[in-house]
Each structure stands twice: as C-alpha cells, then as structure tokens.
Amino acid sequence: MTFEYAERVKRLPPYLFAEIEKTIKEKKAQGVDLISLSIGDPDLPPPRFILEALKQEAADPKNHNYSFSQGEPDFREAVADWYKKRFNVDLAQDQVVALLGSKEGIANIGRAFINTSDRVLVPNPAYPVYANGSTILCDGTVVPMPLLEEDGFRPDLEALDARRVKMMFLNYPNNPTAATVDTKFLKQAVGFAKDNSIILCYDNAYSEITYDGYCAPSILEVDGAMDVAVEFHSLSKTFNMTGDRIGFAVGNKQLVGGLAKVKSQIDSGPPVYTQKVAVKALAAYKGKEPPEFLRKNNLILQERRDLLVEILRKIGFKCDKPKATFYVWVNCKGDSMKFAKRLLDVGVAVTPGIGFGECGEGYARVTFTQPKERIIEACNRISRAF
Ligand SMILES: Cc1ncc(COP(=O)(O)O)c(C=O)c1O
Numbered sequence: 001m002t003f004e005y006a007e008r009v010k011r012l013p014p015y016l017f018a019e020i021e022k023t024i025k026e027k028k029a030q031g032v033d034l035i036s037l038s039i040g041d042p043d044l045p046p047p048r049f050i051l052e053a054l055k056q057e058a059a060d061p062k063n064h065n066y067s068f069s070q071g072e073p074d075f076r077e078a079v080a081d082w083y084k085k086r087f088n089v090d091l092a093q094d095q096v097v098a099l100l101g102s103k104e105g106i107a108n109i110g111r112a113f114i115n116t117s118d119r120v121l122v123p124n125p126a127y128p129v130y131a132n133g134s135t136i137l138c139d140g141t142v143v144p145m146p147l148l149e150e151d152g153f154r155p156d157l158e159a160l161d162a163r164r165v166k167m168m169f170l171n172y173p174n175n176p177t178a179a180t181v182d183t184k185f186l187k188q189a190v191g192f193a194k195d196n197s198i199i200l201c202y203d204n205a206y207s208e209i210t211y212d213g214y215c216a217p218s219i220l221e222v223d224g225a226m227d228v229a230v231e232f233h234s235l236s237k238t239f240n241m242t243g244d245r246i247g248f249a250v251g252n253k254q255l256v257g258g259l260a261k262v263k264s265q266i267d268s269g270p271p272v273y274t275q276k277v278a279v280k281a282l283a284a285y286k287g288k289e290p291p292e293f294l295r296k297n298n299l300i301l302q303e304r305r306d307l308l309v310e311i312l313r314k315i316g317f318k319c320d321k322p323k324a325t326f327y328v329w330v331n332c333k334g335d336s337m338k339f340a341k342r343l344l345d346v347g348v349a350v351t352p353g354i355g356f357g358e359c360g361e362g363y364a365r366v367t368f369t370q371p372k373e374r375i376i377e378a379c380n381r382i383s384r385a386f
Pocket of ligand 1 (some may be wrong): 040041100101102103104125172174175203233234235236242246247
C-alpha cells in the first residue's frame with residue numbers, strides 16, 4: 001500500500017545532496033578513507049565542565065520529569081543573564097523560550113505566524129530550514145533574497161519587494177557564505193522590517209565562533225529591534241553540543257509567545273537536565289568576552305582556517321578568510337555539483353553551493369571541522385584533482 005504525501009510535503013524541493021550522499025555511503029562501504037569537509041558539526045568535544053555537569057544533572061532523578069513547555073525558569077533566567085552580559089540586552093522571562101536546538105524553533109516560528117501564501121523573504125544561498133521547514137511546510141511562499149559576493153553576501157534591502165511579506169530571515173555570521181555584518185547593516189534591516197511591518201527572524205547560531213577579534217552583534221542590540229525581531233540561538237556551536245539539542249529564541253514578547261504557544265502543542269521542551277547543564281554553560285561567561293574554553297576552541301579553529309585558506313588559494317581557488325563560523329565559501333569556478341563529485345573521486349567530501357539555493361551555484365562550502373593533518377591531506381588530494 002502507498003499513501004500520498006500532503007501537498008506541502010510534495011512542494012519541498014528535490015534533495016540535491018541525495019546523489020552525493022549515496023556516493024559517500026558507497027565509498028565508505030568500500031573502505032575508502034573519505035575526508036569529510038562537508039558537515040557543520042564540530043569535531044572538538046564539549047568542555048570538561050559541561051560533561052561533568054551533564055553526568056551530575058542526568059543522575060538526579062528530579063531532572064527526569066516534564067519540563068515547563070516554555071523552558072525552566074532558571075534556564076530562561078540564565079539566557080536573560082547571558083544576553084545582558086554578552087550583548088547588553090535586557091530580556092524578561094516571557095521574552096525567552098527554550099528550544100530543542102535552534103533548528104526546531106526556526107521551523108516552528110512559521111507555524112505560529114504564516115498563513116497560506118504569505119510571502120517570506122529567505123536569503124539565497126541559505127541554511128535550508130528557512131525555506132523548507134518554516135515556509136513551504138507552513139504553506140507560505142518563498143521569496144528569495146539573493147546574497148551576492150559583490151554585496152558582501154548581504155541582501156540589497158532597497159531592491160526588495162516588501163508587498164505582502166509577513167516574515168524575513170537573516171543569518172549572520174552566515175552559513176554557508178561565512179559573511180559577517182556590523183550593527184550598521186542590522187539597523188537598516190530593523191528599519192526595513194519596521195517600515196514594512198515584517199517579522200524579522202534573526203539566526204545568530206554562530207555569534208560565538210569568531211576570529212581575529214571580531215565580535216558578532218545581536219539584532220536585539222539595535223534600537224527598535226524588540227518591536228519586530230526574534231533571535232534564534234543555541235549551545236550547539238558555542239559549546240560543541242550539537243547532539244544535545246538545546247537552544248532558545250528571544251526577543252519580541254508576542255513573537256516569542258506565539259512560538260511558545262505552537263510548541264506547547266508539539267513538544268514539551270528540552271529535557272530538564274539539559275537545561276540545567278545549559279545554565280552552567282552560559283554562566284561560564286563573566287562578561288562580553290568569551291570564556292577560556294571558547295577562546296582556546298576558536299584559536300584551534302582559527303589555525304585550521306588559516307591553513308585551509310592558504311592552501312586553497314595556493315591551489316588557485318578564490319576564497320575569503322572568514323571572520324566567523326567554520327566554513328570557507330570557495331569559488332569553484334563553475335558547476336558546484338560537478339566540483340563536489342570530482343573531489344569525491346579523490347576522497348574528499350565538500351558541499352556544493354547549489355544545495356543552498358541557486359545563488360550558491362559556482363561555490364562550494366568547505367568546513368574546517370577536522371584536525372589539521374586531515375585538512376592538509378584533504379588539500380593534497382584536492383590539489384591532485386586539479
Ligand atoms: C545557520 C544555522 N542555523 C541554525 C542551525 C541549527 O543548529 P541547532 O539546531 O543545532 O541549534 C544551524 C546548524 O547547522 C545553522 O547552520
């Protein structure tokens with residue numbers, strides 16, 4: 001027997017990575033030593049104090065009941081304290097909702113605010129959840145905002161058609177381009193959202209993975225942002241906790257409340273023990289500056305970044321040295337799918353830019369979530385392929 005998918009599921013775009021993933025599986029099954037520079041999942045471990053806290057909190061029987069669906073009060077307080085220390089932003093408890101990782105919140109915000117055919121401005125290229133999870137699966141209409149190299153991979157806000165737009169997504173430090181912004185751009189974005197009564201969803205997942213002294217802002221630092229914006233964040237990248245699924249959304253009370261209302265009908269929040277670990281993790285910040293663990297973590301990543309960019313440039317590829325994230329957005333001079341397949345043949349997996357949207361064509365995303373020796377070996381193989 002077969003069952004028909006819902007129309008909204010049928011509208012999801014074809015999964016472009018399917019063929020590549022199949023080849024990766026085949027190669028692995030053949031015993032090929034494949035080096036993956038394709039996933040956005042840190043290879044470095046969470047800091048020891050978090051592993052200890054996890055053991056302790058998970059062992060406490062009191063921490064195994066249902067959580068408050070909006071998140072434990074001490075978790076929300078810890079998030080508010082962190083925003084004050086890190087961004088000098090004031091948040092009340094009802095301006096914070098706990099998430100099962102920021103991906104879940106990004107997907108569910110559409111469920112709270114998007115009606116059939118509402119238009120949603122989505123960066124292109126982008127993390128696919130804005131278009132798929134939050135727009136198409138909520139019966140909305142995706143309006144792509146091209147992120148072009150000549151504009152620093154920022155949308156040209158003046159060129160956008162804002163008619164009937166209900167929501168827009170922005171993400172800096174950006175996946176996949178690794179572009180960053182300053183508060184001047186964020187002010188323009190808030191102004192645009194306010195002028196056009198648009199909900200501004202700001203994905204700040206990578207704000208703590210930064211290099212060369214760059215300090216990523218929060219959209220909520222901008223005057224008036226609290227009228228229109230909700231910011232998504234998580235402990236995934238900051239504390240190397242991608243699998244623990246703990247994040248949060250903060251900002252405008254009605255937007256956070258709408259998300260919480262939807263979530264209360266879908267999940268019952270992250271496990272209490274995970275939230276308690278997150279409280280300890282966020283408390284590691286004593287001020288705006290990153291805690292020692294994170295400084296060391298980012299120095300390791302920075303060294304890898306320098307190595308990867310230097311070798312890629314030597315081979316002849318054009319790429320910027322990113323100030324944040326663990327991605328290098330490489331100009332692959334043509335068909336990104338062919339480029340990725342050619343690299344797979346020499347045992348290196350990268351992500352073709354087209355998988356992040358049409359404007360990602362001509363680029364590939366190369367991650368530095370591998371130890372230095374593996375990056376060097378991968379680059380040797382890439383060099384041989386070209
Ligand atoms: C831009 C961006 N936002 C959000 C996420 C989701 O992260 P998590 O759900 O682990 O918080 C990712 C994960 O790769 C990402 O790249």
